Amino acid sequence: MNDFLRKAFQSYYLESRICFPERFSRREFAFIFWGGKQMVRHVSFKRRDELLAVLRRRVPMHAYYSSAYYEKPDAPTMMEKKWMGADLIFDLDADHLPGAEKMSYEEMLFEVKKELQKLLSFLMDDFGFEEKNMGVYFSGGRGYHCHVRHKEVLHLGSQERREIVDYITGRGLDAKDIFRERVVETKRYGERLVPVKRLEMPQPDEPGWRGRISRAIIETVREVKESSNGIEKLMSYGISRNRAEKIIEGLSEERMKRIEEGMLDQSPEIRRFFLKSAVDEVAVSLSTGKPDEPVTADVKRLIRLPGSLHGKTGLRVQEVKIDEINEFDPLEHAVVFGEDAVKINLTKPFKIKMKGESFNLDPGEVEVPEYLAVFLVGRKIAEVK
């Protein structure tokens, strides 16, 4: 089985160019070879053709390089490697999306792309990175990687990177400060002047999270208002029917208008709902959860080598131009193998659309194009006859 994939990967590496990272000779490379359990680490290359030779002769199942660059990238310990700097890496994986376990592969790819769009909006609008400082790559698996190589970020430490992650995921957002009390008028009661205070929502054009929250709240209010069944709409945000009814009751025409003008002085219930749904809408789901996982704040993590193949799908780690993300379809554009028919033995029914063709396969012996055979064998749901 490994033999089939290995041969296929070899034929790919023999005729393809891979993307060489900047500061090539300063990077650590790492590989997992077919049948090998352990990752081979601490490899470095002086010349590019040395890396190509490894890919072509030894044909790894997975190929990685370090986001960091070092004085001695092949030294065995971090101390001896001597860290010089590191790209800033964001890892979006469908695994982390709520409800991922119920999604098909294609649904996951679709959902994770939405997260990618949100991430890029943060990186470009808020952080001011430009396309020339960034690279976006389909991971070959269930997600995307975004590399930022702006010279100002290369030397940031772990703590500072964590702040950037917290920004993008909305962690530590001070919700109490989002709505601010403001005196809108003073009323006179006989001799006494009484200030009338209102809770004011941020304006849509404010920088940072405040503006984002404001835009998301207005958007949600419009959606609820325009929807023929507002209660259902609210329930789709995970609110109970009982609570949804209460909220709709509170949303009179006059109140709706006030919200759009920036006054969200309604009941705390409504405020909580809109704020929470806005934060959920704006924040990006990044891989930050599990302890043993490489994360953005890590200044010395490994990342898949662009242009290499993912051993469990046979899909290419594919660069995606930022203005082509909408059209990018991993199951078409990251597919590298051809149409030659291959006989496989499928262990369970499988449905997928790849390279524009829909497959609806039953278990048992079937003939499929090579690209699908590689994908299914890689995912261990088929064997080559």
Added chain:
Amino acid sequence: MNIYIAAKYPFLRDAKEFVRREGVSTEEILHDPLYQRARDMGMQRVNDAIERGIVGNYVTADETDALMTIFSYPVARMIVASIGSDFLRGRYALAEAKRAYSSLTGEDDEFVLGVAKEFGINATDGLKIYFTDYLKNAPTWSDKWKLVNMPLKGGWIGLKKVELARLVQESLREKIYNELIDLRPPPNIKKVFAEDVNRIKNMMQRKEMERKVEIGKASISKFPPCMRQLLAAAQSGVNIPHVGRFALVSFLHSAGMDTEEILRLFSKSPDYNEERSRYQIEHITGKISGTEYKAPGCSSIKTWGLCPVEKMDDICRKVSHPLTYYRYKWRGKK
């Protein structure tokens, strides 16, 4: 720069230039009766730092006053350096930085910008700062200062004057602290300030002793292995993960220690930052957040990978909470 401004900000390049131009030797400052006032004020700076946590604003009625104030700053630094206590170095650096902050808030934008620039914090005329400069200098361990709560646009953050002054405070604290570590005070400083240096040294030692009595070997030996390990890591300055710090602080707090006592335990760490540590401790113990966090149990500690399984002992296997372990050991000794 005029002499009164130099007296307010004696750490600035221009103020140091004043000292140089006066052509007074260290010897003269330490011994000449002419500079008695500078020596007194230098001692005052150190006492203020210890007692109040902030250096006072000294009145400078005339140029002589101002000059004495300028000279009192290097005197204070020599005293602190000669005592050789890391706790004091940190505390003094913070106390000077806090005073500078309080003065800066009363200056105009242009002045604050100039001082910020001298500390490598580059802000534009409109008080905008690039986010990497912000991250390097802002106290982001406090919720209010987290990047997520700042108006970030196109990589730039618009700050208010007081906010920029606060970044200067942090940068100044670090600078003074680092300078104190490298500073080799002249040997005769101990003679000149013999009484005071001894008094402060004793005070620092007494605090050390108190600490040892409160939480000396006897009670540390009653800590469960996980907490002993975390404490050792914190004291040797090994970077412990956030959850580890949380577990340790909440445990120490439940075991009856107050903020000051916990602070002193942490003050051994090389990257000790009193203000940050205090904030974190008070956050966990409920003084700031209003929520007093409970010390986590064994299952959480295991989940976070903080349980040193190979060091587990018989009591560990009987209990499911580090505090139960601690109390069990207390009872066992009776």
